[in-house]
Amino acid sequence: MRRTALLSVVALSLIAMATTNFASKANSAASKAEDDFQLVKVADGIYAAIAKSGGLASGNAGFIVGDGGVLIVDTFFTPAAVEELIGEIASQTKQPIKYAVNTHYHLDHTGGNQVLAARGVPIIAHENVMAWQMTKNTRFLPAPADLQKRRADTAKQLSETPADQKDKRTLLERQLRRLDAIQQIKLTQPSLTFGVGELSLYLGTREVKLFTLPGHTGGDVLVYVPDANVIFTGDMGWSKTLPNLVDATVIDWIKSLDLLLEHHGSAKFIPGHGEVATRAEMGEFRDYLDGLLSTVRRAIDEGLTVEQAKDEFKLPDRYKSFAFQNFAQPNIEDMYKELKGTKNTK
Numbered sequence: 001m002r003r004t005a006l007l008s009v010v011a012l013s014l015i016a017m018a019t020t021n022f023a024s025k026a027n028s029a030a031s032k033a034e035d036d037f038q039l040v041k042v043a044d045g046i047y048a049a050i051a052k053s054g055g056l057a058s059g060n061a062g063f064i065v066g067d068g069g070v071l072i073v074d075t076f077f078t079p080a081a082v083e084e085l086i087g088e089i090a091s092q093t094k095q096p097i098k099y100a101v102n103t104h105y106h107l108d109h110t111g112g113n114q115v116l117a118a119r120g121v122p123i124i125a126h127e128n129v130m131a132w133q134m135t136k137n138t139r140f141l142p143a144p145a146d147l148q149k150r151r152a153d154t155a156k157q158l159s160e161t162p163a164d165q166k167d168k169r170t171l172l173e174r175q176l177r178r179l180d181a182i183q184q185i186k187l188t189q190p191s192l193t194f195g196v197g198e199l200s201l202y203l204g205t206r207e208v209k210l211f212t213l214p215g216h217t218g219g220d221v222l223v224y225v226p227d228a229n230v231i232f233t234g235d236m237g238w239s240k241t242l243p244n245l246v247d248a249t250v251i252d253w254i255k256s257l258d259l260l261l262e263h264h265g266s267a268k269f270i271p272g273h274g275e276v277a278t279r280a281e282m283g284e285f286r287d288y289l290d291g292l293l294s295t296v297r298r299a300i301d302e303g304l305t306v307e308q309a310k311d312e313f314k315l316p317d318r319y320k321s322f323a324f325q326n327f328a329q330p331n332i333e334d335m336y337k338e339l340k341g342t343k344n345t346k
C-alpha cells in the first residue's frame, strides 16, 4: 500500500513536471506582440509600437508603409520583439521590408538588429552607431554567466511561489521570458551610415527624411514623414518619462528640441519612450531638461559636491507621475558631470 502511494506521488510529480514543461513551451510558442508593445496607428501607413513595461521591447519602435515598401524604425531590445513587429507588419501590408533605421546605438533600440540583418534588410544609422554598437553597448547587455544566474534565481523563486499567488507568478514568468529573450541578443552593426545633413529614402512615392540632432548620444537620427507630418524622434524625445542621460549633452539637447519645435511644432511625435506625443509633451520634456540644467548649475555655483546636489534635489511635482523615476538621481549626477566637464561622451 505504502509502495503504491509512493509510486502515485512520483507519478503525480512527473505529470506535474511534464505539465510545467508543456506550459512553459506553450508560453514561449504563444509569445505575442500584445505582451510586449501596443501598436498605434498614427497616420495612414504609419504605426508606432509603444513598449509595454517588463516586456521584450523595452524601447518604442514603429514602421512606415509606402507604395513601394516598408521602413522599420528601431529594432527594440530583443530579437523576439522585432519578430513580433514583423508579424504585425505582415498583417497590415504585403509590401516588403526595404529599410530599417537605428535612431541611436542603445540596446533597447538595436537589440533586434540581427533579425533584419539576416533578412538582408539594410540598417541605416548615424556613423557613431557604427563606432559604439559593439563596444559601449556591452554595458546594457549582462554577461552570459550573469544572465544564467538571474534566470536560475528567478526560476527558483517561481518554483517556490504557490499556485494561488497568481500575480507574483505572472510577474516571475514574465521576467523569465525576458531573460530568455535577452540571451538571444547578438550585437549587430548597422550597414549604412551618415554623419551630417539629411538622407531621403523613398518607399515608392512616399518620402522619408532622416536627419540628425545632437543631445541624447551624439549619434541620433530622427525619422520624418513629410506627407503625414509625423516624426519618430528616437530617444531625442521622451513623453511623460524621465530620460536616460548616460551619454547626453543636455545643453545641446535643449537647443535641438527648440529647433525641432520651431520647425516641426505641428507634427505628431513618436518618442523613444512613452506614448505618441504632440508639441505639449515634447515641450514638457524640453522644460524638464532646462529645469535640470538650472538646478544643477545653481548647486555647482553654491559649491555643492555631486553627492550633496543629489541629496538636496527634489523632483518637481509635475514630473512625479513620469515613468522611469529611477533616473531622477542619475540625471542629477550626469548633469553635474556635464557642467564640470568630467563626463565622457566620446
Ligand SMILES: [Zn+2]
Pocket (backbone or CB within 6 Å): 059, 106, 108, 109, 235, 272, 273
Ligand atoms: Zn531608449
